[in-house]
Amino acid sequence: MVLNNIAIRARNLYIGYDEGEKILWALNGIDIDIPKNTAYCIVGESGSGKTTFGNAIVGLLPPYVVTKGYLEIYNNKVIDNDRLNYSGIRGDIAVRIPQNPIASLNPYLKIESIFLDVLKHRFKSISREKAFEIALEAIRSVGLSDDVLNKYPHQLSGGMSQRVAIALTIAINPEIIVADEPTSNLDAYLKGTVLNLLKSIISKGKTLIVITHDILFASALCNFIAVMFMGSILEIGRVVDILTNPLHPYTKELIDAANLSYTNFKHFNNKLRNNSKGCVYASRCPYYFDECIEKPKIYYINQYHGVACWRVQKSL
Structure with missing residues (x-):
């Protein structure tokens, strides 16, 4: 799929970690276009590669990283095979809201x-x-009182720390x-609060990338979803x-697993391949057949919706 007005584009992107005797690949040749001014969720379980992709966008990859393919942000190639260049991107155009805000402060x-x-x-x-002045405006925009600016991180609750992290991002005013x-680790009320804050970021014309295992949360926030598993994108749309x-x-x-409307899905093939x-x-x-010994490419059934599955491709 090729979209116009692209903020982030990856082509055949591989990212791995050099462990000495071998390379542990976290991303296995992904292709993705993320439009500007949209909310895009990367969904998958732990170990799927979604956090590595997020770190690649904001330029927070470790020095022992190994890369192939390319990643482009606002027409700047930040990854070009084994060359990385985040000048003018990291901390300016692209910024991350950390998973553990207390530890980041x-x-x-x-x-x-x-x-x-x-x-x-x-x-x-x-x-x-x-x-x-900017800090005060940002703190107020996330529903915190002015006196938070006079506190130390350990004096904040988890929910307050999360909102401070979002306020810091708002203050920086990045594009991505x-x-x-x-x-x-947030309760239902605070999840709703964070959801509304992230929606307010989108309303300001920013590109929001949400890394999550929760497809229900993703569906409430995002315009697009990419489903990842073991470093590959399996479905996108x-x-x-x-x-x-x-x-x-x-x-x-x-x-x-999220108890949405789709009918129950159960594994019934335990054979390890x-x-x-x-x-x-x-x-x-459960639908494995001989074609699956080869890796499928993403097949698009319309302009937006694609799937990497031989069985589906043969049935369409």
């Missing part, structure tokens, strides 16, 4: 000082007065925001496509 600084440090990095010549499991017409068995499994060149879902798929 400097425990020795008050929130006001954290804002000041972040804003001085983003806007080199900003005055202290202007930085305080990656939110990694933004509702983990608009939320309405994914929820009303899921094509890949794994997508159906995720929807069933380890074939690194074939479909990554083969060892868990």
Whole structure:
């Protein structure tokens, strides 16, 4: 699928971690176009590669990373095979809301000082007065009181820390925001609060990438969903496509696990099939057949909705 007005484009993107004797590949040749000014959810279980993809977007890959293919952000090739260049992108155009906001905040600084440090990095010549003004506006925009700026991170609850992290992102004013499991360890009320805050970010014309295992949360927030498993994209499309017409068995499994409307999906084939060149879902798929020894490419049934499944492709 090729869309216009693209914020992020990946082609045959491989990202792995050098473990000395072998490379552990977290992404296995993914292709994806993410439009500007939209909310795009990357959904999958732990180990699917979704966090690695999020880190690649914001330029937070470790030094021992191995890359192939390319990743383009706002027409800048940040990954070009083994060359990485995030100049002008990291911390400016693309910013991450951390999965663990408390750990990401400097425990020795008050929130006001954290804002000041972040804003001085983003806007080199900003005055202290202007930085305080921006911090105050950002804190208020996430529903926190002004006195939060005078607190240390350990004085904040988990929900407050999450909102401070979102406020820091709002203050930086990037074009692309990656939110990694933004509702983990939050109760239902705070999940709703974070959901509304993320929606407000979208309304400001930003591109929001949400990394989550929760397809129900994704469906409430995003315009598009990409379903990942073991470093590969198995299904991709608009939320309405994914929820009303899921094509890949794994997508159906995720929807069933979230207790959505799709009929129950159960595994009934326990035969383990380890074939690194074939479909990554083969060892868990109840519809496995001989074609699955080869890795399927994404097949699009319309402009937006694609699936990497031999069985589905043969049935269409």
